[in-house]
Amino acid sequence: MIRIISILAGVFFTFALLISFSKGAYSYVSEPPAATAANVYHKEPKELELASNGPFGKFDRQQVQRGFQVYTEVCSNCHMLHQVAFRDLKTLGYNDDEVKAIAAKLKIPHYDAKTGEVKTVSGMPTDHFPPVVYGGQGSPPDLSLITKAREGGPAYVYSLLTGYEKQSGDMLAKFPDAKTPDGLYYNPYFANLNIAMPPPLTSDGQVTYKDGTKPTVDQMARDVAAFLVWTAEPKLENRHQAGFAVLGFLIFATILAYMAYQNVWAGKKH
Amino acid sequence: MSFPWAQTYKPTNPLMVWVDEKLPLPRFVYNAVGAGYPVPRNLNYAWNFGVLAGFCLMIQIVTGVVLAMHYASNAGMAFDSVEHIMRDVNYGWMLRYAHSNGASAFFAVVYIHIFRGFFYGSYKPPREMIWLLGVVIFLLMMATAFMGYVLPWGQMSFWGAQVITGLFSAFPLVGTAIHTWLLGGFAPGDAALNRFFSLHFLLPFVILGVVILHIWSLHIPGSSNPTGVEVKSESDTVPFHPYYTAKDGFGLGVFLILYCAVVFFAPNQFGHPDNYIVANPMQTPAHIVPEWYFWPFYAILRAFTQDFFIIPAKLMGVLAMFSSILVWFFLPWLDRSPVRSGNYRPLHRKFFWVLVADVAVLGYCGGAPAREPYVMISQIAAIYYFLHFLVILPLVSSLEKPEPLPFSITESVLGTDDYTARDLHAAPGLHASPAA
Numbered sequence: 001m002i003r004i005i006s007i008l009a010g011v012f013f014t015f016a017l018l019i020s021f022s023k024g025a026y027s028y029v030s031e032p033p034a035a036t037a038a039n040v041y042h043k044e045p046k047e048l049e050l051a052s053n054g055p056f057g058k059f060d061r062q063q064v065q066r067g068f069q070v071y072t073e074v075c076s077n078c079h080m081l082h083q084v085a086f087r088d089l090k091t092l093g094y095n096d097d098e099v100k101a102i103a104a105k106l107k108i109p110h111y112d113a114k115t116g117e118v119k120t121v122s123g124m125p126t127d128h129f130p131p132v133v134y135g136g137q138g139s140p141p142d143l144s145l146i147t148k149a150r151e152g153g154p155a156y157v158y159s160l161l162t163g164y165e166k167q168s169g170d171m172l173a174k175f176p177d178a179k180t181p182d183g184l185y186y187n188p189y190f191a192n193l194n195i196a197m198p199p200p201l202t203s204d205g206q207v208t209y210k211d212g213t214k215p216t217v218d219q220m221a222r223d224v225a226a227f228l229v230w231t232a233e234p235k236l237e238n239r240h241q242a243g244f245a246v247l248g249f250l251i252f253a254t255i256l257a258y259m260a261y262q263n264v265w266a267g268k269k270h
Numbered sequence: 271m272s273f274p275w276a277q278t279y280k281p282t283n284p285l286m287v288w289v290d291e292k293l294p295l296p297r298f299v300y301n302a303v304g305a306g307y308p309v310p311r312n313l314n315y316a317w318n319f320g321v322l323a324g325f326c327l328m329i330q331i332v333t334g335v336v337l338a339m340h341y342a343s344n345a346g347m348a349f350d351s352v353e354h355i356m357r358d359v360n361y362g363w364m365l366r367y368a369h370s371n372g373a374s375a376f377f378a379v380v381y382i383h384i385f386r387g388f389f390y391g392s393y394k395p396p397r398e399m400i401w402l403l404g405v406v407i408f409l410l411m412m413a414t415a416f417m418g419y420v421l422p423w424g425q426m427s428f429w430g431a432q433v434i435t436g437l438f439s440a441f442p443l444v445g446t447a448i449h450t451w452l453l454g455g456f457a458p459g460d461a462a463l464n465r466f467f468s469l470h471f472l473l474p475f476v477i478l479g480v481v482i483l484h485i486w487s488l489h490i491p492g493s494s495n496p497t498g499v500e501v502k503s504e505s506d507t508v509p510f511h512p513y514y515t516a517k518d519g520f521g522l523g524v525f526l527i528l529y530c531a532v533v534f535f536a537p538n539q540f541g542h543p544d545n546y547i548v549a550n551p552m553q554t555p556a557h558i559v560p561e562w563y564f565w566p567f568y569a570i571l572r573a574f575t576q577d578f579f580i581i582p583a584k585l586m587g588v589l590a591m592f593s594s595i596l597v598w599f600f601l602p603w604l605d606r607s608p609v610r611s612g613n614y615r616p617l618h619r620k621f622f623w624v625l626v627a628d629v630a631v632l633g634y635c636g637g638a639p640a641r642e643p644y645v646m647i648s649q650i651a652a653i654y655y656f657l658h659f660l661v662i663l664p665l666v667s668s669l670e671k672p673e674p675l676p677f678s679i680t681e682s683v684l685g686t687d688d689y690t691a692r693d694l695h696a697a698p699g700l701h702a703s704p705a706a
Contacts, residue, residue, distance in 0.1 A: 002600065002603045002604065003604065003606075003664045006597075006600065006604055006659075006660040006661070006664060007660060007661050007664070009593070009597075009656075009660050010656050010657055010659075010660030010661040011661075013590055013593070013652070013653075013656040013660075014653050014656060014657060015578075016574060016576075016578040016581075016586050016590075017573060017574065017649050017652055017653045017656075018649075018653070019576050019578060020573065020574055020575040020576040020583070020649055021646060021649040021650065021653075023575070023576050024575055024642065024645055024646055024649065025646055028642045028643075028646065033641070033642060055535045083350070083353045083357065085357075088357070141547070142548075144353075145353075145546040145547075148538060148543060148546040149543050149544065149546035149547045150543055151543055191556065232546075234357060235356070235357070235363045238363070239363060239364070239367075239534055239537075240534065240535070242364065242534060243530065243531075243533075243534025243535050246530050246534060247527060247530055247531060247534070250523060250526050250527045250530060251527060253523055254520065254523030254524060254526075254527060257516070257519045257520040257522075257523045258520050258523070260516050260519065260520075261516040261517050261519065261520040263516075264512045264513055264516040264517075265513060265516070265517075268311065268508065268513070269311075269683050269684055270311050270312050270313075270508075270683060
């Protein structure tokens with residue numbers, strides 16, 4: 001009885017699936033899906049080697065500090081860093097006074113408990129990076145987690161920043177609809193190819209690095225990507241350190257557990 | 271199972287004698303997992319996964335309770351509270367990654383545990399109850415994991431909630447009402463998030479209760495074994511402690527190495543980057559997919575693209591997705607073979623491996639965009655999935671010619687069995703007649 005019902009149920013689902021399959025197969029064969037410009041011309045991120053890559057990754061504090069400088073002078077005009085507090089910068093090597101100075105340069109909206117108004121005051125180390133008022137096209141995403149929020153992580157950010165180019169005539173010939181609309185910019189590393197962000201790093205020397213490193217567009221992009229890995233994952237080094245300690249212990253303990261297991265079962269055929 | 275040769279708990283320490291008279295909990299533990307519980311001697315590593323699953327549940331409960339001390343379930347604060355945990359709470363990053371990867375580990379372990387059941391016929395009499403309780407545990411796990419994933423209130427959290435709660439509106443007549451009632455609104459929002467947090471905290475303890483029933487009902491007939499031949503005599507078994515406490519300890523060590531390697535060195539490997547973007551009801555992600563452990567079922571859901579007479583495609587998908595798990599409830603009655611273990615069922619064995627490949631294909635398609643050729647592939651794979659449980663298994667179990675079984679576990683391990691009385695009435699349960 002159960003078997004009759006089950007065979008009927010099996011036939012029911014199979015039949016429904018075959019109808020869906022045949023309709024899908026027919027339309028796939030009769031009108032194959034057209035290639036879109038995005039499928040054809042989208043590029044995978046370039047390789048980016050950072051000190052934080054891999055299981056032995058650590059932050060290159062010099063590089064991250066340079067990246068912070070690029071963020072402050074270029075990106076912070078449009079992009080927020082809401083999750084990061086000024087005091088977090090201490091782990092990058094800035095001392096208390098430097099952190100206070102960085103915070104004080106920025107204006108943070110504070111709620112005044114006495115009057116109930118929101119006032120703008122100079123930042124304190126306990127504050128987070130302030131909201132950014134942006135009036136242009138599109139909505140610039142918050143950058144705190146951007147390297148974890150995009151497929152490809154820091155390599156994607158680096159490729160995007162250095163990837164602006166002109167649309168090829170070849171592409172315009174094949175996909176005339178993919179011509180970059182006004183107000184957007186062509187960047188093949190962006191999923192839809194046309195991004196609302198104008199190229200932020202336009203020329204070498206846009207930022208003057210305090211440590212004297214040559215500020216080429218490529219260098220600035222690498223440095224800001226390294227900085228953004230830190231903003232997304234400030235505990236990366238702690239995590240790796242703890243990981244080695246934990247795995248070291250576990251490997252040792254598992255070897256002992258294996259020896260105990262062999263000892264218990266010695267002589268007992270199984 | 272109280273096999274007659276089971277060792278008895280005999281405390282010598284006067285304190286333990288006193289405790290035993292007032293509250294026989296140590297005696298209970300001794301009889302459940304100690305030297306008082308005889309277990310077949312020939313269990314292989316596939317039998318480690320039940321204990322590992324219980325361990326994963328413990329990890330999830332411990333990390334979850336501590337995370338709940340710092341998490342805010344209000345829609346305006348949830349995402350930031352998770353980042354607060356990651357950045358400011360001492361070892362918060364460890365708790366969070368342990369919990370999110372713990373869910374993946376829990377499902378990986380449970381899938382292996384379930385497939386062990388498929389192969390070795392663990393669902394067959396007298397163990398049907400264990401199997402049914404197990405399917406209930408799996409359904410509770412799915413509900414818990416789904417709600418847990420909504421809590422960080424990222425893009426995938428919100429849109430995944432939108433898709434899955436939207437399925438309830440597929441039911442005719444009552445669908446929309448149920449949908450609104452479940453969500454506390456017309457779309458996932460603050461109301462939904464708060465109730466999901468409450469239920470996500472509750473359900474693991476319900477799972478814990480069902481796990482206790484699951485283990486209790488296992489201890490009535492005792493464990494099965496790779497030959498599928500029931501225990502007949504003392505030489506077939508070893509006491510759980512120290513034999514399987516030692517083996518499970520080693521298995522646990524291997525599991526923890528793999529789990530900690532992921533937690534500490536690749537914690538976002540199994541996640542989706544979009545969940546690091548705050549939920550935005552105005553912006554739909556390019557591809558909405560659940561976590562990997564739901565992919566096979568997601569593929570079955572999306573495989574139904576055409577209406578089936580009066581049943582709309584959406585409802586067909588929902589029915590099929592739920593049915594794909596509900597068929598497991600009927601397995602003890604669909605599979606009528608008198609032989610338990612796939613080791614002695616050549617045809618069943620082959621179809622088992624086809625099922626494994628099929629589920630892997632469904633899983634891959636579930637994580638892929640809902641485009642051709644993935645949709646067509648998932649349709650074929652879904653056809654095989656339903657045919658496997660509903661048509662192939664019943665037919666194969668009646669028609670196949672099984673290989674001859676060993677007389678006893680002892681015979682399969684030692685080659686001969688001089689210990690067991692050749693009295694068939696000594697041990698009830700499924701077994702073939704000895705070669706005579």
